[in-house]
Amino acid sequence: MFRAIRGLLLLSFRQHPRKMAIAIALMAGNAVAVPAGALALKHLTNEAIAGHADRAATAGIIVAACAMAALTCAHFAHIAYFEVSEINVLTMDQRLIAVSNGSPYLDHHERPEHADRMALVQEELQRLGEGLQALLTGASLAVGLLITTVLLTLAHPALIALPLLAVLPLLAGRKAQAAAEQARERSATDTRQARHLFELTTAAASAKELRLLGLTGELQQRYARHWQRSSTRIWRGELAAGLWRAGGQTVFAFGYVGALILVVGEAVRGRAGIGDVVLAIVLAAQLNQQVAAAVTIAQQLLRSGRSLQRFDEVRQTVTNLVGSDHTMPPPDRLTDGIRLEHVSFAYPGTDVPVLRGIDLLLPAGSTVAIVGENGAGKTTLVKLLGRLYEASSGRILVDGTDLRRLDLTAWRQRMSAGFQDFARFELTARTAVGIGDLPRVADDRAVQTALARARSGVVTALPSGLDTRLGRSHAEGGTDVSGGQWQQLALARAMMRDEPLLMILDEPASALDAEAEHRLFAQYAETASRVAKETGGITVFVSHRFSTVRMADLIIVIAGGTVQECGTHETLMALAGTYADLYNIQAAAYRP
Numbered sequence: 001m002f003r004a005i006r007g008l009l010l011l012s013f014r015q016h017p018r019k020m021a022i023a024i025a026l027m028a029g030n031a032v033a034v035p036a037g038a039l040a041l042k043h044l045t046n047e048a049i050a051g052h053a054d055r056a057a058t059a060g061i062i063v064a065a066c067a068m069a070a071l072t073c074a075h076f077a078h079i080a081y082f083e084v085s086e087i088n089v090l091t092m093d094q095r096l097i098a099v100s101n102g103s104p105y106l107d108h109h110e111r112p113e114h115a116d117r118m119a120l121v122q123e124e125l126q127r128l129g130e131g132l133q134a135l136l137t138g139a140s141l142a143v144g145l146l147i148t149t150v151l152l153t154l155a156h157p158a159l160i161a162l163p164l165l166a167v168l169p170l171l172a173g174r175k176a177q178a179a180a181e182q183a184r185e186r187s188a189t190d191t192r193q194a195r196h197l198f199e200l201t202t203a204a205a206s207a208k209e210l211r212l213l214g215l216t217g218e219l220q221q222r223y224a225r226h227w228q229r230s231s232t233r234i235w236r237g238e239l240a241a242g243l244w245r246a247g248g249q250t251v252f253a254f255g256y257v258g259a260l261i262l263v264v265g266e267a268v269r270g271r272a273g274i275g276d277v278v279l280a281i282v283l284a285a286q287l288n289q290q291v292a293a294a295v296t297i298a299q300q301l302l303r304s305g306r307s308l309q310r311f312d313e314v315r316q317t318v319t320n321l322v323g324s325d326h327t328m329p330p331p332d333r334l335t336d337g338i339r340l341e342h343v344s345f346a347y348p349g350t351d352v353p354v355l356r357g358i359d360l361l362l363p364a365g366s367t368v369a370i371v372g373e374n375g376a377g378k379t380t381l382v383k384l385l386g387r388l389y390e391a392s393s394g395r396i397l398v399d400g401t402d403l404r405r406l407d408l409t410a411w412r413q414r415m416s417a418g419f420q421d422f423a424r425f426e427l428t429a430r431t432a433v434g435i436g437d438l439p440r441v442a443d444d445r446a447v448q449t450a451l452a453r454a455r456s457g458v459v460t461a462l463p464s465g466l467d468t469r470l471g472r473s474h475a476e477g478g479t480d481v482s483g484g485q486w487q488q489l490a491l492a493r494a495m496m497r498d499e500p501l502l503m504i505l506d507e508p509a510s511a512l513d514a515e516a517e518h519r520l521f522a523q524y525a526e527t528a529s530r531v532a533k534e535t536g537g538i539t540v541f542v543s544h545r546f547s548t549v550r551m552a553d554l555i556i557v558i559a560g561g562t563v564q565e566c567g568t569h570e571t572l573m574a575l576a577g578t579y580a581d582l583y584n585i586q587a588a589a590y591r592p
């Protein structure tokens, strides 16, 4: 709780120190005005009973002034801290984006507990605004409670027991919060799966398959199962929390009734005035409200604390993965090539090797095709070349230097990549392509060249050419393009960098027809080999289309995570092995 308070205060003061100071001053005014009003009411009662009309009127004015001050201070304080709260949420969202992308690797995305935490943090951070409100209201309540306690004790020493009893609902509130939290954590996996199924069943992308395969009912049932499991757990947690809270409030309610009996008894015996009875009734009622509010506020603060703690856990998971980084720059040009020595790899969280003892040389200036069955390990191999994962054992050498010793950012700046599961950047067509080389994002000539390299005529078909806004997320309306058109834009993006040392094309043309892919690669290979002569750059492409594959200088057949065959089209055909079989099957299929 104290860490949460400290974290929230530091965050808020850094955002807007002046507004925070104003909010605190106003909340302090609110804290004093509430019990001061009760004290003025006591005097009003006593003066009225004594027949002192003037004094009673003055006390009445003070009562009204206190009531107004309490309301006005709270209102203006809210205006002051509201903006700070909004900026807090924005800042934390930005930090979360930075943390989520804080590792150069992809490992954390594979961990289910990371996904669960991310989902909870995303949700909870949206409520961080309520945390600051809770903190300021809590501080104001604490001051108010202190003054109320002093006044109650002055009215009758035994009444000090009342604020002490108020600690019980607070403790019960903590227990309640813990029970609810635990239930939410236990239900996180089901909640995540239910959310995924909901998105799947309502997204345009999956609508076709859902209808044609008649999956809607089945997915709906699965969604309902996950949702029910999740909500039953949450409901049980909330029930336990409710029982704890009710228990705490009941104990306090007994104390409240006892206090009133005591003060009324004192008045009956003539040891206290009517004003004291009024004061005690009002203060005890205020105390009850303050305690009820304190329980809610303590819960909100705990929730904010949990979200900040979880944020730290997410950061920890990601930063734990960042190994020591080297700063050796990559070579200007490749002369030898990229060599893999006994490279093996298993994905995080599994012991099953996906690649085993790979030994290969990707010669400088060459075009290399990787082929193999689905799941053979082709994409995994290209991911290792981009150091999206570190090899579990073995080495990857770039012109003799271990890839791990190279400055990772600098290495990636000398790479280009197009993937089958490309990102759909809902930006203008110009930007969606231009970000392939960020410094030249607005360079129309570079963008047009990239589109030409990708042999993409997609932009001519767009209503506003390069200025066309892509996708549906634009308020002004955007243009939805087909899967193949998105892929052409992704391919052009991959072609933005002029002289990459390594170009990875992992089935980037799978949505194009075989002939279009063939034409694309024919032209690409021609340009690539010209550029490659100057820079020694290597193009590695993964494809299932053998008319494209045969154009490569080197063809690698991967099977079961190992290199099964390796050579030119001619040598592999002469070998009459797997490659030749697969080539002949495809060639026969295309023959009229």
Ligand SMILES: Nc1ncnc2c1ncn2[C@@H]1O[C@H](COP(=O)(O)OP(=O)(O)OP(=O)(O)O)[C@@H](O)[C@H]1O
Pocket: 110, 347, 348, 350, 354, 372, 373, 374, 375, 376, 377, 378, 379, 380, 381
């Ligand atoms: N993120 C991951 N976590 C765990 N295992 C994975 C992950 N990605 C892939 N795998 C496993 O690694 C193996 C190789 O996958 P990879 O994507 O490299 O195959 P591929 O040859 O590119 O297949 P495809 O032709 O279908 O694209 C598969 O058995 C797959 O299940």
